[in-house]
Amino acid sequence: MTTKIRTAEEPSVRAGPALTANDLAVFLIGTGLALVAAITQLGPRISLLMIVPAGVALGVYAMRRPLVTLLLLVVAETLNLAGVVALHVSLPVFPASLALGLLTIALALRDPGLRARLNRWTVVFAGLICVYLATQAVAIIGSVDLQESTWTIRRIVLDCAFLMIVFVLAQFTARPWTVAVAIVVPLAVLSLLALVNELVFAGGSSFFGFSTVTEASGELTTTLRYGGPLPDSNFWGRNLVMGLPLACALIHRSVRSRDTRAAILWGASVLALLAGIYLTQSRGTFVAAAAGLVVWIVLSGPTVRKWSLLAFPLMGLMFFVPGIGNRLTALYDDVFGANVDYGIDPSILGRKAAQEIAWAMFDDRPIYGFGPGTYYTQVPEYAGTVQTAVVHPTDAPHNLYAQLAAESGIVGLTGWLVMVIGIVGLLALRLYSNPSVRDRVLMAAAVAAVAAWSVASIFLHLAYFRSFALVLALAGAMGAAGGPFTAEATRGFARGVAVTITTAVAGVLAAGAVLWSTTITETTATQELMLLPPGTSTDDGYGYALDIRSRSPVLPTYAAIMRSAERSATVTADPVRGVVTISRTGPDAAAARDELKADVDLALERVRAVDADSDYSIVDVGLQVTSEPTHSGPATAVALLVGAAAAVGVGLAIRRFAGRPVGVPRRTTAGTAP
Secondary structure, eight states: OOOOOOSSOOOOOOOOOOOOOHHHHHHHHHHHHHHHHHHHHOOOOOTTTHHHHHHHHHHHHHHOOHHHHHHHHHHHHHHHHHHHHTTSSSOOOOHHHHHHHHHHHHHTTTSHHTTTTTOOOHHHHHHHHHHHHHHHHHHTTTTSHHHEEEEEEHHHHEEEHHHHHHHHHHHOOOOHHHHHHHHHHHHHHHHHHHHHHTTTTTTTOOGGGTTOOOOOOOSOOOOOOOEEEESSSHHHHHHHHHHHHHHHHHHHHHHHTTOOOHHHHHHHHHHHHHHHHHHOOOOHHHHHHHHHHHHHEEEEEEEEHHHTTTTTHHHGGGGGGGTTHHHHHHHHHHHSSOSSSSSHHHHHHHHHHHHHHHHHHHHHSSSOOOTTTTTHHHHHHHTTTTOOOSOOOOSSOHHHHHHHHHHHHHHHHHHHHHHHHHHHHHHHHHHHHTOOOOHHHHHHHHHHHHHHHHTTSSSSSSSSSHHHHHHHHHHHHHHHHHOOOOHHHHHHHHHHHHHHHHHHHHHHHHHHHHHHOOOOEEEEEEEEEEOSSSSOSSSTHHHHHHHHTSSSTTTHHHHHHHHHHTTOOEEEEETTTTTTEEEEOOOOOOOOHHHHHHHHHHHHHHHHHHHTTTEEEEEEEEEEEEEEOOOOOHHHHHHHHHHHHHHHHHHHHHHHHSSSTTTOOOTTTBBBOO
């Protein structure tokens, strides 16, 4: 006996008209053209005689039925079907999906009932996308590589067209829960494939490209790292964290409707997604998954928050699972621990250097950036100027926001934020206007999915945008549904946003005032030392002795010898650049230089004491003195406390004068939030 998952959605669009002579003509013409194109690309194959007509028939059937087209687009993108197919044959899967979506929309617009589902928020959604596109187009004007930027803009336009197509189809069908199912089920199935691959095949089967074992192993990992249909487990994890809150919403809905079998099904999907997230062995994915769950719990209403009290201890216990807690702890130690760049996870060093390069580019061109898609062209120029040095710098910034800032400046970063926050704000306004809406948990899940993807993007650059577009389209479609907003709801939402911004500004100003009044200027003197072997380049073994960069333990060993517990100087080794750096901070430049001279003399004396100067002579490379404002730890803590107190005080004052809780809509007798 099969289980039917009940829905409480609006009636679906009709199943579609019966086949007509026009449909048959379209099928025959489309099959002929597709066969010619396929034979041209792949050569004559018998299998094409079966595959091509079946694909064309599916397209002809789907283009008269918006729901079928929507599900095809969502499932294909969730599976990364275009990328997987490209591993085997060269087929235009993504262009075909775009064409199918456009044809479906064109035919659907002939139906007055479907046209009526488009409203002013459709225009607003399109306008938000156009803002992002416009800021990217402006950034291309001063690009350092016009050809690369033009290609990047073309890709961005196609991705945004896909976003708009999915959004319009979601409006036509008015089936948000079905869209959520179409996202969760493929993600859960692919996660199960990864689990089977790990437990049964030990990573030996890729399942035709849908269960990829990535090349990067990472430190302290407990399993192979699975990327699903993607070549990188980190990006696959960013997709999985979007499905987790959606699956939780499906569980909640099944429990509310008392559908035990559906609840078990979606519970199993959540477990599968958690297994898939674990098998990515991606620390950014772990953090983003936790953030997404917290956002969903907070926004889903008091009932979910009450039951979530049982989930938080389980989330805490997951920290002790091997491969999670120890990797997160190592990440913290590598980022905030000792001031050394050797002996830590190379992936952390690579990301750190990449982000430093991106922000250095932003400092040089803060308004419009270097042009979309040009980050990798500037890596050779900036890699030697940033603090963190790596042998092989990455060609991507590993941070979405740093990437936007470097490539398109403040303008491009603002355009991205306007698009994403605008879409989420539309959904938040819908939720605010009716807190007891039946789809509240799904609305909260859509917001949580956007938040989880955004958190994961702190560690990843912009790639596979179309997967994120599915969630943006879902959020936008739910925000645009339900008719116009009342004037009271709009004013209340605007008032709540204004109050939130006011309290935040008050807190920031108060904290800033404390920090400004407690600012101290520290002067740091830095001396770089280089090791040179005795003799000349014609001597035997001179080249080997000189090549200390290839023998990474040499410089850290000398740095450890130079370091003294008697002095508070900072001694670090840079095996990539081949120097040892000694730094000393003082109240002024003269004091810092004097203290640094004593530190260098002591360091050289310690080297001579162990006869380590017999193999190398230590040469001064250069002295630098820099001054910058800083704050003590207690002053920073006081500033945070004062800022929080100011924000709370302003919020309470507004509440007192307004006569009602800040940011909480008036309750009516229609019901309370679930």
